[in-house]
Amino acid sequence: MTPQLESVSKPSKPIKASKLSWLGPGVVLGGLLPLVVMIWDAYSGLLGANPVQRATHQTGLLATILLLASLACTPLRQTLGWTWPARVRKALGLLAFTYAFLHMLIYFVIDHGLSLSVIVEDILKRPFITVGFAAVVLMIPLAITSSKGMVRKLGFVRWQGLHRLVYLAAGLAALHFIWQTKKDLREPLLYAGILGVLLLTRVVWNLRKKKGRPAAAPASRSS
Numbered sequence: 001m002t003p004q005l006e007s008v009s010k011p012s013k014p015i016k017a018s019k020l021s022w023l024g025p026g027v028v029l030g031g032l033l034p035l036v037v038m039i040w041d042a043y044s045g046l047l048g049a050n051p052v053q054r055a056t057h058q059t060g061l062l063a064t065i066l067l068l069a070s071l072a073c074t075p076l077r078q079t080l081g082w083t084w085p086a087r088v089r090k091a092l093g094l095l096a097f098t099y100a101f102l103h104m105l106i107y108f109v110i111d112h113g114l115s116l117s118v119i120v121e122d123i124l125k126r127p128f129i130t131v132g133f134a135a136v137v138l139m140i141p142l143a144i145t146s147s148k149g150m151v152r153k154l155g156f157v158r159w160q161g162l163h164r165l166v167y168l169a170a171g172l173a174a175l176h177f178i179w180q181t182k183k184d185l186r187e188p189l190l191y192a193g194i195l196g197v198l199l200l201t202r203v204v205w206n207l208r209k210k211k212g213r214p215a216a217a218p219a220s221r222s223s
């Protein structure tokens, strides 16, 4: 961050690290709770008439929400000066990947019985599956390189470049959601709209930063 930027805007009062020690574990536990409930419901036969479809829908929706939440951390710092969401960005991203991967597994393994020919045909012939698959594939290197050790190994600039793939993955996930919706497009369009706002905020912030005029709070490290 340049000294020039520091003088333009004031960061919101930082919250003491010790006060937020519950945040990381809280997000992980809260994020995994729906999975525990889903497993319990499946075990108790409470997933309705079409449990596979229900589990596919729930995991797909959770993956989307968590991915958007992870992408909201930086814009929240940029616009409101909130630094605490950055502490849980990695956890949110990994949770999003977990649900996206599960979502894919439920469909390919339980729905398609892991028949490779059917799966390949599905990926090649159904555009909404093609983009969903591409999104999951793009998220794999991000999950693998999410540790601090990998940041050090790759170097921050290369690591950051790689992690920009998350925008593409999120865009493909939004397209997948829109494409698989048969009737009412309001829900997938709402998620796509939120993604658009989050990405636009980053673009505006970066443009203003280049000109030396941050939109709100200063950035310590943007990703």
Ligand code: HEM
Pocket: 053, 056, 057, 058, 059, 060, 061, 063, 064, 067, 100, 103, 104, 107, 108, 129, 131, 132, 133, 134, 135, 136, 173, 176, 177, 180
């Ligand atoms: C290989 C990867 C994927 C496959 C095979 C797949 C498959 C599916 C299928 C079969 C459906 C339900 C379609 C229907 O019932 O008509 C669905 C819905 C959905 N998927 Fe995926 N998907 C994949 C990746 C993703 C990813 C990466 C995300 C998000 C990060 C995602 C989010 C969603 C959402 C939000 C829905 C709609 C859920 C609802 O209706 O409430 N999917 N997906």
